[in-house]
Amino acid sequence: MSRPNPFARPARPRGITDGIDITGLLRDKQATAQSVVNLYALGYGPGLLEWFCKLRQSFGNLSEADAPFVAAVVSFHWVQDDHINNEFLNLAVELVSYIPSFSRIVLAAAFRSFLPVSLSDHEVQIRARASQVTPLLSHEAAAAWGHKLTGVVLKRIPSAGTVLESVLYATVSEDIETHLPLLENALKISDYLPTFTPCLVTFGTHMLSTMDVNIVRTRELAAEEESSEDDVPRRRPAIDIGLGVPVERSKGREREDTIMHTSSLGSPFTPGSLTTHRSLTDRLDMLHASGVNTNQEDVERQRLGDEERVFDQCMAAMIRWWQRADPARVQAGVINALDTILLPTQNLRYSQFVVFTHVSLNPSQAEAVLTHLLRTCFDPAQPMQRRLNSAFYIGSMLARAGNVPLSIAERAMGVMLDYCHSVARLVPRVDESMGQSLGGNKIAMFYVLFQAVIYALCFILPEAAMEGLQAGVEIVAESPLAPLAVVLPSVASEFARVAQHHDFCAQALSAPPPTVPPVLKALVNSLHLESAFPFDPYPLPLAGELLQPLYREWRFEEDDHDEESDLTMGQLLPTYDRDAMPVDDWEVW
Structure with a gap:
């Protein structure tokens, strides 16, 4: 059951966007993107929905240069009304259907709750402006809609897996507090796209190794500072x-x-x-x-x-x-x-x-x-x-x-x-x-x-x-x-x-x-x-x-042991003659 939209103002008509010149707005995508933010700040969620429905008729006119505009559209698709959310979800999918390269923008929007960096300076400004007004949803609710959007896009766009992988790597920042929610959000993608699982393992390992190297670096620097205290000779490298x-x-x-x-x-x-x-x-x-x-x-x-x-x-x-x-x-x-x-x-x-x-x-x-x-x-x-x-x-x-x-x-x-x-x-x-x-x-x-x-x-x-x-x-x-x-x-x-x-x-x-x-x-x-x-x-x-x-448990003092396993190495090693095997043959295998 849908909930009332807290951003709507009853004194304003739902059809506030009636008569908007869609063609004219498409000529100035940056101004339109800023208008989206302003209308949300004023609380016209239902009115924007009507406007977006009209916008569908002009999708054929969109191009790669319209990225800031599309980012503004899909980055604010979560409101406290299930009907509106579903409409925005459909809109985002249609955007990707018309121009597959927009899948990066749509997927980035799905992860927007965890993005420490943005796709462009213009989008940074849009999000900064949006953060000054009332937040749309809780972290958990936004993540739920983000996963839904991600799942739909991954299923409909053949190249979305590759695009999503690049989006994930781009989101890893120096702020370690963003790492856990980003990783948890990413791992859930396997629920929608099981074939993406190997990429998730690699991405998770990449994130961990990045943190790992930073930890070691921090300790090495601290050790160097310590060794230089009170004219103490430095350690050997x-x-x-x-x-x-x-x-x-x-x-x-x-x-x-x-x-x-x-x-x-x-x-x-x-x-x-x-x-x-x-x-x-x-x-x-x-x-x-x-x-x-x-x-x-x-x-x-x-x-x-x-x-x-x-x-x-x-x-x-x-x-x-x-x-x-x-x-x-x-x-x-x-x-x-x-x-x-x-x-x-x-x-x-x-x-x-x-x-x-x-x-x-x-x-x-x-x-x-x-x-x-x-x-x-x-x-x-x-x-x-x-x-x-x-x-x-x-x-x-x-x-x-x-x-x-x-x-x-x-x-x-x-x-x-x-x-x-x-x-x-x-x-x-x-x-x-x-x-x-x-x-x-x-x-x-x-x-x-x-x-x-x-x-x-x-x-x-x-x-x-x-x-x-x-x-x-x-x-x-x-x-x-x-x-x-x-x-x-x-x-x-x-x-x-x-x-x-x-x-x-x-x-x-x-x-x-x-x-x-x-x-x-x-x-x-x-x-x-x-x-x-x-x-x-x-x-x-x-x-x-x-x-x-x-x-494996440490059992040095134990004399009892289980029977040996009957499992074999399978195809691990080739059959060979140990005495006749020259050392250079090892270098081939």
Whole structure:
């Protein structure tokens, strides 16, 4: 049942627009647009409806140059009268039907409640003027009509999906308070257009990664300011492999004894993850210790707290959306987000949990993502940084994601060890020509893949203690490349502790401590291994409650284990002869 329009003035006739020269108004679109605003301010909603009905007769005369006029028409189509709202909805759809390029304007109008920026300076002026008069509808009611309009346009205009994607990206602003309502509004589009789901995954990941980089940047700037207080020498430049806050490398790559820490899931953190997930309280304690005044502490607390709070809310919104979205379409978006945003982007802190959410939901999704990461890892056409990042994702995924079957994990680790073995077979001894014969990329992949394997084994032993896997680890560990002396000391020490407890790789671990060959020191110092694995437990509270049940439980002290899963890798890997496989063939796959 329609409600009375509060903007109508009974003393004025409904037909106030009778006799308006439509042709004359179309000659001056800007004046007409301003007239629309003025009439709304005076309260002539019903009269405008009559005028718009007459305007339909002249749609054929509209062109691309009429964008400000059309924006004024469709940007004020919500009033507290269902009949008028429906008429304006039909009007907007007809506008797009006549001139498809107007779909951008119509879709932007549907999101007008959340737009931090406008399509043009003229539209900014129109909206600023409109904001000075009585608002038309509540936020919730406007959003409801916006979704209805969006759904109608998406169904009727073939190119509307592409247009809407550009509109969404254009609406992300520096005002973080606009991010959550914009993201929630965008995710509902899948209800109208399921095929738009992959774009929504990519858009959500883009928004999160943008916030993510800003959070890291804020902390880096604060750390630089802190190090300059009281003439304190600045730290050495931090290194970054794209999976977390850069971690400082000690001079000459000197190794310090590592104390293993325990997370809320009972599993050890690496030093990199401790730096990446440094709490706000720790940061403020350091500021206080460095003599920063209370006011600056308050500003720092507010800035970091707001950024992380909004990020947490947005991440939780995406996880909840995952529960009702089409898994197959979400998967396409996750793969695209990996390729275009996550793997190439440095200085990420939280946004990689988009991938963790997806791979943890069921084994088939985990297998698809793992397949893609392995292919990226061994593809020589990919940039080296992306290949290295893929290896970190693989190791973290095998270790942490609760729904990755053991059989899949074992075979994936077998493939990585085979690559390491093929590299090690080309190095019967360490000499000056070794680097030239192998190349820095192969050696770098050797160390990163081996670290990923032993990191995963820290979590899935003794279940994964199969004979072939144990032999593969021992062969690589005892090679002249001395990987146990190169990988993160926290990973190496934790692997030694867990492996000795389960009598795994006893021969390799009982040997004298390995040392980095002198000829490799320059290469080793250039490797970016000091980084958190991307799926260390999510540290923020809201999304953390949703993510924690998806983690593999830390069961180091347990001797009992379930039967191995019968699931196989499917088409993940080709059949091959391990002994006959030359190392260059890996670079093809």
